[in-house]
Amino acid sequence: MRKHNDRGRQTPPLAECVINVSEGRDQTSLHDLARTARSIPGAAVLHWDADIDHHRTVFTLAGSLPGLEQAAAALCRRAVDLLDLSRHQGVHPRIGAVDVIPFVPIRGVSMSDCVRSACRLGRALAEKIRLPVYLYEQAATSRTRRSLANLRQGGLESLRRRMAKDPDWAPDFGPPRPHPTAGVSCVGARDYLIAYNMYLEDPDPAAARKVAARIRERDGGLPGVKALGLWMASRNQAQVSTNLTDYRRTSLVRLFEVTDRHARELGTRVSSSEIVGLAPQEALGKDAGARLRLENPASESILETRIRQAWPGIHI
Numbered sequence: 001m002r003k004h005n006d007r008g009r010q011t012p013p014l015a016e017c018v019i020n021v022s023e024g025r026d027q028t029s030l031h032d033l034a035r036t037a038r039s040i041p042g043a044a045v046l047h048w049d050a051d052i053d054h055h056r057t058v059f060t061l062a063g064s065l066p067g068l069e070q071a072a073a074a075l076c077r078r079a080v081d082l083l084d085l086s087r088h089q090g091v092h093p094r095i096g097a098v099d100v101i102p103f104v105p106i107r108g109v110s111m112s113d114c115v116r117s118a119c120r121l122g123r124a125l126a127e128k129i130r131l132p133v134y135l136y137e138q139a140a141t142s143r144t145r146r147s148l149a150n151l152r153q154g155g156l157e158s159l160r161r162r163m164a165k166d167p168d169w170a171p172d173f174g175p176p177r178p179h180p181t182a183g184v185s186c187v188g189a190r191d192y193l194i195a196y197n198m199y200l201e202d203p204d205p206a207a208a209r210k211v212a213a214r215i216r217e218r219d220g221g222l223p224g225v226k227a228l229g230l231w232m233a234s235r236n237q238a239q240v241s242t243n244l245t246d247y248r249r250t251s252l253v254r255l256f257e258v259t260d261r262h263a264r265e266l267g268t269r270v271s272s273s274e275i276v277g278l279a280p281q282e283a284l285g286k287d288a289g290a291r292l293r294l295e296n297p298a299s300e301s302i303l304e305t306r307i308r309q310a311w312p313g314i315h316i
Contacts, residue, residue, distance in 0.1 A: 013108030014307070014316070015117070017043070017068040018193075018277060019059040020099045021079055022088050024050045029082045030057055036078040042067020046306040049276050053232045054241075055090025056099075058195065058277040062307055065109060065117045072101055073124050076185065080129050084181045085156070091230045092241075095156045096183040100148060102137065103189045106307075107316060114189035115139045122187040126174030129182075132163070133173040137188035141172055148186060149226075156183050194244040194283060195276035196252060198259050202268035205231040208238035211262045215242070215255070222258060223249040240270075247283040256292050278303040 019037075023029055030050055037045050043063035050057040061071055076098045083097040101121065103114035115138055122133035140146040151159065156178060162169035163176050170176050171184065178184050200208055209229030213219050216227040224246030230239045240259055244250060260270040272293045281302045289298035299305060304316050 013064065014062055014106040015065050015068055015109045015114060016104040016106055016303070017061040017063075017072050017101065018104065019061065019072055019075055019101050020094075021057045021059065021075075021083070022055065022085060022090065022094045022097050022099055023079075023083050024055045024057050024090065025052050032082065033057075033075050033078055034059065037061060037071045037075045040067060040071040040074055043071035044310040046303070046310055047278055051092075051276070053090065053230075053234050054092035055088060056092045056094070060278050060303075060306070062106065062303075062310065065103070065113060068103065069117050069121050069124070072121055073128070076101075076125055076131070077129055080131065080179070080182045085183045086181060091232070093152045093155070093228075094183075095152050095159055095178075096185045097179075097181065098185045099183075100136070101185060101187045102193070104192060106303075111138055111189055111191075118187045118189045122173045122185075125185060125187070126171075129179075131174055131179050131182055132171035132177070132184040134184060134186045135172045135188055136186045137190040139188045142168075144168075145172075151186055159184065191245070192247070192280055192283070194247055194252065194279045196242050196244055196255065196273065197276060198240045198242070198256065198270045198273040199232070199235070200238045200240065200263055200268045201271045202263075202266075203231075203236050203238055205229055205238045207263065207266050207268055208240050210266060211240050211259055212242075214262045215240070215259055222255060225250055225255060237271075244283075247280070251285075252279075252283055252288060253285070253291050275301040277301075278306060280304070 043061050047060045079098045085097045103117045118139040125131045212227035212229040215221040217225050226243040228241045232239050263269050272295050274295050281304045284298050
């Protein structure tokens with residue numbers, strides 16, 4: 001049975017779709033993509049976050065799964081028209097013009113529902129725009145494809161060679177070669193992921209790389225943390241760029257404090273941080289803005305707040 005809000009209205013099932021596009025500089029194209037997604041009933045563009053150094057934009061959509069599938073397909077079709085990955089240069093790893101499209105359950109939607117949406121969207125992109133699609137995370141069809149890091153290993157050229165030589169690396173949908181201008185796309189289903197970046201006072205990216213190696217889970221660091229050390233030319237700063245895949249095992253505050261401690265051991269410190277896209281309110285807590293030295297108000301990054309703004313009166 002569906003839950004009801006205080007006004008007695010039915011509370012519809014909701015999911016999130018987080019579309020990562022390899023374009024962070026051309027505002028005309030980005031506004032075009034946002035308008036395209038907004039034109040689809042059943043989905044709302046809650047937020048979009050562009051970065052010129054990463055040359056990447058994160059569009060956060062929410063709505064019904066059918067609406068999200070249609071909005072994501074429309075945005076992808078438009079992105080293939082507008083973007084050319086062969087001319088792309090940015091610090092963030094990527095293999096596609098529309099690089100990743102995860103579906104995330106919010107309320108009244110199961111992970112299995114999101115997996116089915118990922119499969120339907122992947123098939124549609126392959127059939128309608130001849131885009132090779134790999135299913136990843138909970139939608140993955142093999143263990144080697146579950147992780148984005150495995151799919152991106154060596155970049156698009158490495159993936160192109162694997163696609164050509166190894167039948168095990170044929171995409172789940174679409175032709176066995178990258179699209180000439182759009183590369184490949186990864187479509188999946190997952191739990192909440194928080195993209196969180198920390199800036200160091202020392203502009204030397206070597207320090208950021210050392211810190212990233214100390215905090216990421218695969219190298220013995222914090223649970224649920226993936227991290228890279230990057231150079232942000234527009235700011236003349238080094239960045240520790242992280243994905244937090246389980247904020248209940250490692251909180252944002254814990255991630256910040258451990259990163260800052262390692263940075264201080266190397267003679268620098270975390271001067272500020274930012275959340276890319278949106279995060280659940282539970283992950284932020286009451287005083288996260290001050291403790292994390294966030295550059296923007298924490299309230300701007302809360303998923304539930306944006307949902308209530310998109311659908312006034314909704315209970316979540």
